[in-house]
Amino acid sequence: MIEQLNPYQSQAVTHEDGHALILAGAGSGKTRVLTTRIVWLIQQKLISPHAILAVTFTNKAAREMKSRIAAMLPINVGGMWVGTFHGLCNRLLRAHYRDANLPQTFQILDNTDQLAAIKRILKAGNFDESKFPPRDVLRFIASRKEEGLRPDAVQAQDPYSLRMVEIYRLYEAQCQREGVVDFAELLLRCLELLERNPVISQHYQQRFQHILVDEFQDTNRLQYRWLQCLAGPRSFMFAVGDDDQSIYAFRGARVGNMVDFERDYAKGHVIRLEQNYRSYGHILNAANALIANNTERLGKNLWTEQGEGEQIRVMELASDHEEAQWVVDEVRALIRDGMSRSDIAILYRSNAQSRVLEHALFTSGIPYRVYGGLRFFERQEIKHALAYLRLTASLDDDNSFLRVVNFPARGIGARTLENLTDQARTYSTPLAQAVARVAGKAGSSLVQFCGLIQRLTEASRTLPLSELVDEMIEVSGLRAYYQTQRDGSERLENLEELVTAAKVFEIEQSFSGLPAGLTPRQINQNSPDPFEQAPAIGQADGVDEALSPLVAFLAHASLESGDAQADDGTQAVQLMTVHSAKGLEFDAVFLTGLEDGLFPHENSIHERDGLQEERRLMYVAMTRARERLYMTLAQSRMLHGQVRYSRASRFVEEVPPEHLKWLSARAADNVWLDLAPMSTATSGRRSSSGAGFSQGPGATTTMARGVEVGGVQYRAGLQVSHPRFGEGTVLTVSGAGLDAQAQINFADVGVKTLALGIAKLTVLS
Numbered sequence: 161m162i163e164q165l166n167p168y169q170s171q172a173v174t175h176e177d178g179h180a181l182i183l184a185g186a187g188s189g190k191t192r193v194l195t196t197r198i199v200w201l202i203q204q205k206l207i208s209p210h211a212i213l214a215v216t217f218t219n220k221a222a223r224e225m226k227s228r229i230a231a232m233l234p235i236n237v238g239g240m241w242v243g244t245f246h247g248l249c250n251r252l253l254r255a256h257y258r259d260a261n262l263p264q265t266f267q268i269l270d271n272t273d274q275l276a277a278i279k280r281i282l283k284a285g286n287f288d289e290s291k292f293p294p295r296d297v298l299r300f301i302a303s304r305k306e307e308g309l310r311p312d313a314v315q316a317q318d319p320y321s322l323r324m325v326e327i328y329r330l331y332e333a334q335c336q337r338e339g340v341v342d343f344a345e346l347l348l349r350c351l352e353l354l355e356r357n358p359v360i361s362q363h364y365q366q367r368f369q370h371i372l373v374d375e376f377q378d379t380n381r382l383q384y385r386w387l388q389c390l391a392g393p394r395s396f397m398f399a400v401g402d403d404d405q406s407i408y409a410f411r412g413a414r415v416g417n418m419v420d421f422e423r424d425y426a427k428g429h430v431i432r433l434e435q436n437y438r439s440y441g442h443i444l445n446a447a448n449a450l451i452a453n454n455t456e457r458l459g460k461n462l463w464t465e466q467g468e469g470e471q472i473r474v475m476e477l478a479s480d481h482e483e484a485q486w487v488v489d490e491v492r493a494l495i496r497d498g499m500s501r502s503d504i505a506i507l508y509r510s511n512a513q514s515r516v517l518e519h520a521l522f523t524s525g526i527p528y529r530v531y532g533g534l535r536f537f538e539r540q541e542i543k544h545a546l547a548y549l550r551l552t553a554s555l556d557d558d559n560s561f562l563r564v565v566n567f568p569a570r571g572i573g574a575r576t577l578e579n580l581t582d583q584a585r586t587y588s589t590p591l592a593q594a595v596a597r598v599a600g601k602a603g604s605s606l607v608q609f610c611g612l613i614q615r616l617t618e619a620s621r622t623l624p625l626s627e628l629v630d631e632m633i634e635v636s637g638l639r640a641y642y643q644t645q646r647d648g649s650e651r652l653e654n655l656e657e658l659v660t661a662a663k664v665f666e667i668e669q670s671f672s673g674l675p676a677g678l679t680p681r682q683i684n685q686n687s688p689d690p691f692e693q694a695p696a697i698g699q700a701d702g703v704d705e706a707l708s709p710l711v712a713f714l715a716h717a718s719l720e721s722g723d724a725q726a727d728d729g730t731q732a733v734q735l736m737t738v739h740s741a742k743g744l745e746f747d748a749v750f751l752t753g754l755e756d757g758l759f760p761h762e763n764s765i766h767e768r769d770g771l772q773e774e775r776r777l778m779y780v781a782m783t784r785a786r787e788r789l790y791m792t793l794a795q796s797r798m799l800h801g802q803v804r805y806s807r808a809s810r811f812v813e814e815v816p817p818e819h820l821k822w823l824s825a826r827a828a829d830n831v832w833l834d835l836a837p838m839s840t841a842t843s844g845r846r847s848s849s850g851a852g853f854s855q856g857p858g859a860t861t862t863m864a865r866g867v868e869v870g871g872v873q874y875r876a877g878l879q880v881s882h883p884r885f886g887e888g889t890v891l892t893v894s895g896a897g898l899d900a901q902a903q904i905n906f907a908d909v910g911v912k913t914l915a916l917g918i919a920k921l922t923v924l925s
């Protein structure tokens with residue numbers, strides 16, 4: 161095992177004298193070293209598996225680590241303390257729930273639940289949602305918790321902050337009352353548990369002789385404190401990280417923790433790994449060159465023995481749809497040439513970009529799996545719909561009751577619910593059974609709601625499942641609600657897809673006689689045998705054939721949304737955001753949507769730190785590829801309901817040209833920008849997406865006035881020449897400085913819009 165490592169890696173694995181920090185670049189074997197060290201500790205140093213605490217960044221990484229350990233050692237890794245910060249905190253809090261002042265069955269709020277909780281508070285306290293947008297409140301609370309600050313400790317002077325703190329206080333009280341915790345709370349509550357209970361913390365300090373942390377660069381202050389709490393005088397800390405891959409500053413991650421860790425623990429024990437085992441030369445050197453544009457790096461050299469390999473393939477397309485189709489065609493070709501689907505990843509900067517890609521994959525029948533982000537059954541509208549279905553199956557399901565009793569709004573306010581909750585508590589009944597005890601108008605709204613559910617329950621006895629789902633979407637008001645929402649169309653589509661899922665479920669069930677079926681998405685993933693998983697779902701939930709289709713369908717939905725199936729995508733193309741790709745590697749990587757404003761993200765472009773963080777993100781993205789890296793970009797893209805036109809990402813420009821192989825014309829020669837009516841456009845490439853072009857927002861053209869760029873005064877009528885497009889006449893100029901652009905009528909290729917600062921133009925007259 162150790163013989164396979166290079167000398168620096170084995171030095172790290174077998175490090176004996178105290179704590180250590182492994183500071184090394186992407187693909188240099190940090191994670192491998194960490195895993196090997198765990199095995200080495202158990203096997204060679206006879207450390208008990210229970211004396212080891214290992215923290216990874218994602219559940220997927222934790223599972224991978226456990227399975228690697230299991231492959232090397234004949235031990236049961238199930239009980240080992242290997243997990244994410246959240247997962248490990250959850251475990252500690254469950255074990256010490258009384259000391260943590262929580263009910264044993266405390267529930268964990270996801271982001272959507274958290275927003276709903278905040279909205280309830282705002283409403284009850286008559287806070288103006290336009291002044292205190294729930295998302296801002298959520299961020300405020302999360303950040304305070306990440307700083308370890310309870311409401312009383314927050315320094316607030318101005319009236320706005322004071323109000324925020326007040327909301328924070330109400331939120332805490334409500335969570336406590338309802339026995340729920342959000343993600344940030346898991347960590348803070350656990351930290352307080354350890355800090356306030358020396359008996360408990362000493363117990364763990366003695367127990368955990370070795371604490372190992374992967375992706376240390378992305379820990380925040382609280383997590384560092386948590387680690388410090390668990391490390392006793394005789395524990396050894398082993399942290400691995402790469403400052404160039406710190407990409408969670410927006411969640412409070414602090415690269416400074418690496419510097420602090422060296423000072424606090426690992427002084428003189430910093431080991432650097434510089435050989436990259438993952439990527440071929442072109443990919444690695446391109447990534448190195450890109451990240452060299454950042455400042456304040458801890459500094460490291462990365463090299464590979466693997467040879468140059470292939471250049472990075474760059475492709476510019478007219479629209480996001482064409483981009484998705486092109487990617488899918490290329491994926492298909494890779495699979496045809498023998499690459500395994502799971503060795504191919506399609507990455508994007510933000511979740512919203514996945515839909516077009518998913519659609520193209522789906523219609524091409526290529527199995528795929530979406531990581532991170534929200535899977536179908538976890539999306540807000542689907543969770544609402546499922547809550548209605550759960551209530552239809554059992555009116556006593558309080559969680560579901562609270563989720564939808566006033567969603568869509570039907571005038572049932574927080575106070576009514578509080579009253580209802582009190583009644584239910586007093587008489588120890590589920591909420592639905594306490595409805596009759598609430599008097600007045602509020603009471604009759606509640607009765608009406610229960611009536612609605614009861615009618616659905618009636619219907620469930622006769623209607624086929626899919627029709628029941630359709631009926632529920634209608635009578636619940638969900639359909640009408642999302643029709644009026646600005647971002648509702650995608651959610652409506654998802655709701656319709658739920659009907660389809662139910663339909664498929666029915667068909668499966670009637671064919672197989674099995675108590676569970678599959679959604680189209682799952683069939684797609686698991687073809688050719690869609691029945692493969694059905695028995696497992698039945699077994700897992702102990703459902704038998706007499707189970708109503710509705711209950712079987714609900715069981716299927718919770719399993720699909722839970723963690724249980726996250727790893728069955730072994731034969732599927734992997735889709736994920738760049739953030740979720742951290743630590744992973746693939747033979748081929750498609751890096752899509754490389755447009756300025758998208759990646760780097762528009763919110764970050766104007767501040768240096770933001771841009772540097774985006775560049776690290778780009779570095780992470782590029783270094784996921786082993787053999788082949790694609791970069792794609794689209795001239796126009798539909799995002800958040802608007803068509804936007806962009807130029808190529810500046811990050812593409814930062815990669816030295818020798819590492820790139822342009823499959824389309826080089827973007828810099830042909831920057832399409834959002835300008836005047838395009839009816840005059842005659843270029844072939846342009847016309848392919850011409851239908852969607854019209855006057856774009858903010859398109860101002862300067863006809864008379866000229867624009868000066870690089871000492872040249874550009875104005876209408878000027879004769880120019882371009883290395884590829886030939887000679888042409890300037891029609892209009894606009895913008896200034898970096899944004900200066902011109903429409904030019906080229907004799908050979910028609911009208912093109914070029915960025916004057918980039919295009920290589922020569923003035924002829």
Ligand SMILES: Nc1ncnc2c1ncn2[C@@H]1O[C@H](COP(=O)(O)OP(=O)(O)OP(=O)(O)O)[C@@H](O)[C@H]1O
Pocket residue numbers: 164165166169184185186187188189190191192193402405436437438742743744745783
């Ligand atoms: N000494 C070695 N010989 C052969 N392959 C190695 C060696 N060390 C690491 N590798 C392989 O190189 C790849 C990258 O390793 P690993 O994922 O551990 O790197 P990392 O530093 O954790 O990367 P990242 O920064 O992206 O998390 C893996 O496939 C790993 O198995």
Ligand SMILES: [Mg+2]
Pocket residue numbers: 190191192374743
């Ligand atoms: Mg790693």
